[in-house]
Amino acid sequence: MTATRPANLRAPPVRARGGDWVDDTRPIAVSFDGRAYTGLAGDTLASALLANGVRVVGRSLKYHRPRGILSAGFEEPNALVQLGKGAHSEPNALATRVEIYDGMTATSVNRWPSLSHDVFAAFGLLARFMPAGFYYKTFLGSRVLWDRLYEPFLRRMAGFGRAPVGADPENYDQRHLQCDVLVVGGGVAGLASARAACASGARVVLIEDNPELAAGLAASPAKEWIDVAIGVVKQDATVLTRTTVFGAYDAGYFAALQRASDHLPQEARAGVRQRLWLIRAKQVVLATGAIERPLVFPNNDRPGVYLAGAARAYLDRFGVLVGRNVVAFTNNDETYATVIALKKAGAAIAAIVDVRANLTGGAVALAKHEGIRVLEGYVVVDVRGRSAVRGVTIAALDGGRREKIACDALLMSGGWSPAVHLFSQQGGKLIYDPGMAAFVPDRRPADPWCAGALCGETGVDAAITGGWRAGSSAATALGKPAPRGLTAELPDEPKGDAPLAFWRVPVAPSAERKCFIDFQNDSTLADVSLAVREGFTHPEHVKRYTLTGFGTDQGKTGNINALGNIAERTGGDLARLAPTTFRPPFLPVTFGALAGREKGALLDPVRVTALHDWHVAAGAAFENVGQWKRPWYYPKDGETLDQAVTRECLAVRNNVGILDASTLGKIEIVGADAAAFLNRVYTNAWSKLGVGRSRYGLMCREDGMLFDDGTTTRLAPDRFLMTTTTGNAAAVLDWLEEWLQTEWPDLKVYCTSVTDHWSTIALAGPRAREVLQCLAPGTALDAENFPFMSYQEVVVAGVAARVFRISFTGELSFEINVPWHDARHVWEAAITAGAAFGITPYGTEAMHVLRAEKGYPIIGQDTDGTVTPLDLGMAWAVSTKKDFLGKRSLARPDTARPDRKQFVGLLTSDPSRVIPEGAQIVSESNIADVRLPQSSPVPMEGHVTSSYFSAVLGRSIALALVRDGFRRTGETVYAVADGHAIAARIGPTVFYDPDGTRRDG
Amino acid sequence: MLLIDCPHCGPRDETEFHAGGEAHIARPEKAAELTDAQWADYLFMRSNTKGWFAERWVHAAGCRRWFNVERHTVTHEIRRTYPMAGAPTEPEEGP
Structure with missing residues (x-):
């Protein structure tokens, strides 16, 4: 270029x-x-x-x-x-x-x-045709044009930066911090607050956004006091610079972002780029300062128009003069000191244009003494120069004479708005101060302490005094001794003229389009006027209609000018208008900092079983179940998922399979009232269950909907072992604890999670008994001595084990529980002993197919929180005699309705066709409508919850929830998915061995 | 983030706790005798209080024990925590 x-x-x-x-x-x-x-x-x-x-x-x-x-x-x-x-x-x-x-x-x-x-840039020429609401009014007129033309074009045109490409390679950190007094803002007031709090012995944290404390005050008459204070505070307090407090939350909780190494070249950045500080403070002093606001006049956005205070900052901090020949336009005294500083640094001052008339204060006198031309009661009505300011046109406010003045920079100041963001985020109320022409904190007893320009304490003297008072108050509120008196000899500052609230230069309506209020969103005075004309008079409405206050800057400079002009346009009182809500974050925060170290492998804990290494060595593919890694299937010789699952399923049905079921939730329930407790939480009865016997149970929430299921075994008269679904183990334990602690504290029951104390190895298949017999040679394992749904303590491969005759496949099955650290030994012994019987490790996918062949539901897959035990067809497991959690709800009219969605089996007409899980079901009479391209909605009869190809049956099977399903046996329905309607017949949920002849081998 | 004073562990960050809804709602002892409307009231209806509100919390990542909290639903101020068996503060007489 x-x-x-x-x-x-x-x-x-x-x-x-x-x-x-x-x-x-x-x-x-x-x-x-x-x-x-x-x-x-x-x-x-x-x-x-x-x-x-x-x-x-x-x-x-x-x-x-x-x-x-x-x-x-x-x-x-x-x-x-x-x-x-x-x-x-x-x-x-x-x-x-x-x-x-x-x-x-x-x-x-x-x-x-x-x-x-x-x-x-040609859009600038079209500005008069693009008022507020233009996009809504124009582009949403035609949906087709929006999709094909407008949106792709606008997306290219709109927005600012581009999102980075690829994962963020930087490191981010998070730290927690507790303190007595948190001081936000390291200007003079914050410094004084921190010094006072330190002096009273409080634990103090001082946070400053800039790289240095008391930025830009090297030329201040109080420099000596400031230097001493910086030394003391750096020694006594935790001082974080380049750090922005961006969020204020309940109970003294603050979030701050530290730019730890952003100021260093990429290759010099060691460790973390940014650090998120999470701070809990007992007392807070906000010394967040004030933000200067622009004045509203035509072409106030031209390059070379600066906020006056910024010109001062560039000079004091960086030695940069923003112009050689400067005009200043202001409504307050502080601009005068800036102008004089620029003059002393070598700039020519063409004029100070002040909206105020009849000025008598010291600031104006000093400027005039310096020979600066001060135009009182004047305003800037235009700025010349497109890419750089070349001059301004000024006019008397009373409509008198106009004049063109050449300049290369225009400083403007519309006064100062206290940075009330954090105060407001904490719930603090704001009040309009006419003297400052600004919204200031309306402090109540519970609010944070405020100091400095935030509450109108302008000037170094007032800031030090106010800061000290706030820091001292914060410390003494904690019972600390009051710090000894502030001893700073500070020169009196001259009395000045008050600022004048001035929200816009009066201009012709046609010129309002060039009077910018929100620079980032290009919202102008004309937009605010239009919004008010169209009836949007509430600040929150004007914000959304004109976009004033959106964007990365959230209207830090523009919001107050919008409010002032809404008040003027509506003839309302500015004091009665509430500023739009301040929410965190104060400044944009990198996602990386919010994530911190919790990404990649550290995003969530990974739980693995004692047999994990064996599964890895066996080449298992894994799936995530909750936080657990479970073997999904064990592909052999390049098998696909389907091929491996078919082999694993047939091995279980024909010989014997071995499954790592260690992730099943296991809870020991112990105490004199354990059986009574189970009676209340399970839908079926437990009092008469004999020691050494197991029973399947269902749990409902109080609304009668299924919550979990599992098998529970009575180990001793006062001791039960409950099993839960893998993903629900923690929730079930919480549920039991909640009822024991809150409703039934009289029950003598203790619950303990033993999930990762006991490893569970399931042997399933007609030859399971033969394998176990090899590992436990002296034990009688036949169906008479070790019947179905019973439990025995058995020494298995030399390890004391708890063995259960529980089956999730319908086959003869033993679940062997051994201590976690013995699991690998027992598993390998079973693999070795089972080799002669064709033992095959199988994963969760085969487990799901095998249980679906038997119609066993999986809570959370076949149910979704709207399904009762009766909907599953499990009335046999619901006691009619005793009360239990959820029982009364089963009699509610909707729950007792006969035509609820009920659990049924589906067999497709085409046995090779596997219905996608989740497919919606429609009835035969409606299927013609489904096939129409733009048909009206068709009643949904239910959905498919589980669907597989069953190798042993040589066909597909599916489980579904279907409206009034129990009564519709034999009916053909259609499962609609991926643009196809698949015909299937409703039938029983048990597809394989309906008479249960295989469970004893 | 709230700072909750667990009666058993002392003040801890809100992230260690789970909220458990309105406190002092006893489960009806003879549920079978209730009308559908009475049961639905117990099951679904909760007060939506503006002001001081008694609610249940559990110190899920700590002692795992349930207790009651009196929290102001506007300011989020917590004025009291007390064991499950404790009684709520009597509301002050209105003007």
């Missing part, structure tokens, strides 16, 4: 002298839009660009107007840049906050193909 670069971009801002923050001896090379610039160590990207005469740094969102740097801090709406490249790239970084390092590459955003030649 060198060849096309307009000459006026080489504008006057130059380095006047060394600033407080920069090191004159250390030049730093950076690249912006492919062009090399030299800054100084300590520069922000903004100050470096200004020092190099760069004026235009971006294009505006809607009209693509050239935009320059407005501010010197976090309130910046314009100077968004894309930093770095590839996975390290960061969108929407604020040039006014980014500290430069050697090799930094930054590019401007929202322009194409280049900053100086932007294709979309």
